Amino acid sequence: MKNDFGKPLYKILSLLLGMILMSACAMKIGDFEVQIGDPEMLEVGELQREVETVPAEGVERVDVEVRMNAGTLALTGGSEALMEAEFTYNVDEWQPAVSFEQEAGIGTLTVRQPLKGTIQAADARNEWSLRFNENIPMRMSVSLGAGEVDIDLRGLNLEDLDIELGAGQVTIDLSGDWDQDFSVNLKRGVGEASVLLPADVGVRVNVASGLGSVVSLGLSRQGEYYVNEAYGDSEVTIEIEILGAIGSIELEVIE
Numbered sequence: 001m002k003n004d005f006g007k008p009l010y011k012i013l014s015l016l017l018g019m020i021l022m023s024a025c026a027m028k029i030g031d032f033e034v035q036i037g038d039p040e041m042l043e044v045g046e047l048q049r050e051v052e053t054v055p056a057e058g059v060e061r062v063d064v065e066v067r068m069n070a071g072t073l074a075l076t077g078g079s080e081a082l083m084e085a086e087f088t089y090n091v092d093e094w095q096p097a098v099s100f101e102q103e104a105g106i107g108t109l110t111v112r113q114p115l116k117g118t119i120q121a122a123d124a125r126n127e128w129s130l131r132f133n134e135n136i137p138m139r140m141s142v143s144l145g146a147g148e149v150d151i152d153l154r155g156l157n158l159e160d161l162d163i164e165l166g167a168g169q170v171t172i173d174l175s176g177d178w179d180q181d182f183s184v185n186l187k188r189g190v191g192e193a194s195v196l197l198p199a200d201v202g203v204r205v206n207v208a209s210g211l212g213s214v215v216s217l218g219l220s221r222q223g224e225y226y227v228n229e230a231y232g233d234s235e236v237t238i239e240i241e242i243l244g245a246i247g248s249i250e251l252e253v254i255e
Contacts, residue, residue, distance in 0.1 A: 047090045052098050056082040060105035061137045067112045069145045071126030076152040079131040088127040158182050175254035178236050188244035199255045202231035205240040218253025228253050
């Protein structure tokens, strides 16, 4: 969806979420409440890069929670550790907090950006690159207030996925092979979503009505659902629920 100036609406709102407000408040975007800072004005400083590693020893299953207020998030597999993370930011108060607890083989891993501050400078940066272990079963929850999200889940031992996006653009790669059923819940406020789907694993997608468009490539309609050719025949099924307020959704089957 575009405004009168030709820019996608989600980009305009992303800028607003990242630049304004002198006092604490929350903005409603569809069904989402996006927190926007506090009375403290934050300044852009020196660019900082931090690396964080969470070991995988003894972890049999893990719940992962990623919470980012605004910025760019890239998430993928390929780590021998439970998680390898690189953070790049130039606002001191945005230093991410990583916490991990483990009990009887069950881990809880949380990566959060502190919910504080407003920024007025256009050169503020907040970029996260997270890599996760592909062997340990995990349930994952990802939330971004405003920005861009690129999630490549191929190869992960995924049991459940929840994604919530206030304003911005998200790409979710679920293509490839999967060994077990799992569900995906995607909640969008304002923005664009691109979901890449497998060809040989059954997929059923339900897109709740909203102000936006749905483009499906390689899927057919079955009642209120979008399904791929493997649905109903494959031993594994991915169930996807997409809720959204404003924006576009593209569903594409990747051979």
